[in-house]
Amino acid sequence: MQFRRKIPFELTLTTYKLRTIENSEELKQVLALRDECFNAHIDKGEFDLNGDFLIVEDLQKNKLCGTYRLTHSDFVQNFECEEDFNIQALLEKSGPKLELAWACIHPDYRNGSIVSLLWKGISEIIKIRPAKYIFGITSVKDDPNNIALIQKNLEDTSFPYKVEPLNRRSQKTDAFELLPPPLPTAKSTWRRLIPGLMRAYLMAGALICAQPSYDTDLDCYDFMTVIDVDQAADTIAHHYKL
Numbered sequence: 001m002q003f004r005r006k007i008p009f010e011l012t013l014t015t016y017k018l019r020t021i022e023n024s025e026e027l028k029q030v031l032a033l034r035d036e037c038f039n040a041h042i043d044k045g046e047f048d049l050n051g052d053f054l055i056v057e058d059l060q061k062n063k064l065c066g067t068y069r070l071t072h073s074d075f076v077q078n079f080e081c082e083e084d085f086n087i088q089a090l091l092e093k094s095g096p097k098l099e100l101a102w103a104c105i106h107p108d109y110r111n112g113s114i115v116s117l118l119w120k121g122i123s124e125i126i127k128i129r130p131a132k133y134i135f136g137i138t139s140v141k142d143d144p145n146n147i148a149l150i151q152k153n154l155e156d157t158s159f160p161y162k163v164e165p166l167n168r169r170s171q172k173t174d175a176f177e178l179l180p181p182p183l184p185t186a187k188s189t190w191r192r193l194i195p196g197l198m199r200a201y202l203m204a205g206a207l208i209c210a211q212p213s214y215d216t217d218l219d220c221y222d223f224m225t226v227i228d229v230d231q232a233a234d235t236i237a238h239h240y241k242l
Contacts (some may be wrong), residue, residue, distance in 0.1 A: 003026075005052060007129050008020060040218060047069075066104060066120075068122065070098060095131075096131050098134045115197065138214070159209050
């Protein structure tokens, strides 16, 4: 089965170009970057073929800088994050939905600017193909005690969508029950524990479910993340200068 672009998009910003890839050859390049970033061969088959891939290219160096996989509910009914979470309540909400997955930034460009450009592209794409909800998994690779601190502080924010980890891959999801209650943590301290991508989501107005699922393949904790586009529009515009 050949890859087919579903949402055409292209935008040039000074020395960078944002666009959705067009064919299977470009898909191979994107997947090679993904394997490099995660230091593993990641085969997601139909999920990759059914989505779109937004990329950022450095025009001066002719180099792929970063990518996101975007999967729109106008084209599919099943999403990859359903392998790890029960999100039926979210999917039953009215309005189109967009799943973001597998954010990858080339090691030479991990300074925050490429993430901002990718979000610029996402904001432009949902003008072309509207989405009421943006959702996906945020992966965090860290010591379980630090994960527990992140979880504890995320619990302070109400998460209005019923989401349950499925525990398909490991019982380690419940490891937090084995840890002592974390000591109170200053907000500045726990924020330093949050990786850049999760911080970017929070800045964009995201809600993150405090109970993660543990990924045995990549040895990381996956947090379900949801953005209500209507409620977060002003926040996104402010932080990403849209």
